[in-house]
Amino acid sequence: MRLKLLAGLSAASLLAGCATAEQPRAGSASAASARAEVADPYPSTYRPYPGVTTAITGATIFDGEGGRIENGTVVLADGRIQAIGGADTPVPAGASVIEARGRWVTPGIIDTHSHLGNYPSPAVEAHSDGNEITGPVRPEVWAEHAVWPQDPGFSRALANGGVTTLQILPGSANLFGGRAVTLRNVPARTMQQMRFPGAPRGLKMACGENPKRVYGSRNQIPQTRMGNVALMRQTWQRAIEYRDRRARERNTARDFALDTLVDVLNGDIIVHNHCYRADEMAIMMDMAKEFGFRIASFHHAVESYKIADLLRENDVCSSMWADWWGFKMEAYDAVNENIPLVHNAGACAIVHSDDPNGIQRLNQEAAKALADGRRMGIQIADEVAWTWLSYNPARVLGIAEETGSLRVGKRADVVLWNGHPFSVYTRPERVWIDGALLYDMNNPALRPVSDFELGQPGEGDVK
Template sequence: MKTLDNKRQLFKLAAVAGLFALVGCSDSDQDKAKEPAFQINQNPFPSTYKPMASKSVLITNATVLDGIGGVFNDSSVLLQDGKIVGIGNDLTLPDDGVTVDAKGKWVTPGIIDVHSHLGVYPAPGGTAHSDGNEATKPVTAQVWAEHSIWPQDAGFQRALAGGVTVMQILPGSANLVGGRGVTVKNLPSATVQDMKFPDAPYGMKMACGENPKRVYGKKGGPSTRMGNVAGYRQAWSDAQNYQRKWDKYYADHEAGKDVSVPKRDLKLETLALALKGEILVHMHCYRADDMGTMLDVMKEFNYKISAFHHAVESYKIADQLAESGVCSAMWADWWGFKLEAYDGIQENVPMVHAAKACAIVHSDSDLGIQRLNQEAAKAWANGRRAGIDISQADAWQWLSANPAKSLGIFEQTGSLEKGKNADVVIWSADPFSTYAQAEHVYLDGALIFDRNDPASWPVSDFELGQPGEGDSK
């Protein structure tokens, strides 16, 4: 009897175990059935960036600007394992570390340029290298700047010598929507993937005003500012419809319906991701009225403009920019080279800052990127002459913290805060001086530029030259 009871108990346990197994298979099958038949790979060109090997570095006796408004006199900065450990005079350097005496020198975060065309308009210049504008249709959101970047552009090394550690490479401004931009670390590399800032959001370049009118006025339009705005609105509307199709597809699939996969459209896909906030909108725009219109379009379609670029009339609507949380990336004093740039003033950057808006100094130039510290210094000095009293420590935000915020990477870089990437520059003097030079540039804690060691400087293959007749082969 006892044996029979035991057998019955074992049978019950086996039945329960079998039931759990069936349930497990059923759940697994159901989960598998719920998986969409098609998933879009949103990262088909992943970053392969790897920081260079580095030792711990203690920079001592320096004047330190932390990039977020702080200044520390006769202080030290410790870089360890590619990160900022801290600022102060009680920092401990590991035994295998290196001490750099920066007495009389200044230390800042690396400069971040939000508007560069290095690599897509590289040197040596020429038609063969003109890869920045896909000027075939007014809206070309489907193109990606990274697919035009030539890493051998000598401009990257020139920018490095100017203290630039990170930059956003953008398409040109011929189109209403020019395509995706990409944020890169200024590391000499053979491929752009090795330069891509890991997990940085993509940007999307848009342009308003004269450029699209000039390029498309004789190509069927748009030929007016009202045509420009109609073009943006139609593009956003099409992207909304595209997103609805995909949302319905996923919802129907989740409900167990037999549905067809929507046709993929690379142009509308980028626009839809911008609507969702996964791609950051960067907009070339000069005039205050154009920027005001674009703020309205932004609200109509519920997306976010991360920054207006060039923006020579930002001072006229600085209060609106502050209220909207939209950055303004500006030159120090470029103006007048076309009509929409005519009303620029030299106090533009400090006036935007004084209104508590996000002010940025950018280059849009292979030459300007080499001296962005001087461009910021000009804007700072022009503000002081106009009675706008901004400290140098606050003004450095225009070159590091604010650009990082507009690119969605401020949690990783842009300031000398504990735990952030050790992107650091040691300047020979006050970086707001014309005579200051970037002596040491660190990227993720690795020394990638040493002005005192010319043999270590990165050199593009196209700067090496070719042997001529009579040269040794």
């Protein structure tokens, strides 16, 4: 079990409750949950691992929101960022001090698109739990109900990639694939112990080739892109009618699928839309206006560069790869400058993985996109590009008040890198989540491994 991944932390530490419960703030995800009609049947039982007051000094700091501090200091205490600033930042008495001159500090990386736990390693059919391919409209299924916390991919993402938070999505076979969940990347026995407290759930939608291929091959709708849109519009109309009927009639029979869509319409669930082509993204933004919901992010979005102005005007982010393209027709009209072009147009750019190996190298993916942009004359500072990896992802997941940047009061999700974080030679040296040191490359007792880790070279072998 992953409980034993961190030597020196007892099982009691994981199971112990917090001293005080978190109180929902007005307008926050937890406040939305507090006013929900139906209590969350699978609430978060996340409890931070214990940490000690720590000061990292002398480092170059990327604060996650585009700021940079040379010879900076970050202080972590009680699970939060207590202070951040220059060399003159006070260090609390008794703090554990890490002298980090010549190294870099950033917020932990946040991946908006992962299937870890739903498609765990080893990748065998028995572990394939990400796509409910029994109908094109399946908003009633929840990705979290298939998350296997012992997936070795979680510890690899932590140790190799500095990933502290990630969203687990259903697959893209369906127009409505089901609910997504945001997790803390911590060792745990259950999904509930990993769930980011107060984070809203997401809804996975998909347009394009996947739904029409899967269901068109069965001679049913959708068989074309026309069918995709028609069935999505019919479904949203059903959701509106169900919402209105439920408001009028107290004894309306409950529909789990439509409950998910009503929560989207009410703003309590965030839409994440698998969509490659620019024309389809524009159609989806019009559909959102027609039915009164909001798309937070298009995922993959290889043609976002064509409509960056529309994305900016509609406040929709793009979660993108640096250079993964060409594996099907809708992924062909890509350019390696997609991410910097979107950013340069004033739209919101994010680097995501959708891959158990890619999640271990998101910093390198961002570096490739940054270099491609510079080659075409788009000059983006390193510290600004880090927004693609932490703050912008936190925004689209509805957790930016809590994490995604190094601001006083936010969760102490911090990575100390042993070199420049955009170098292919750099690795996380230490990773903190909620101020608890969960990975230390120099301490064998703090190198997480799963019982199911196969120990492939470079893929978690810690010998």
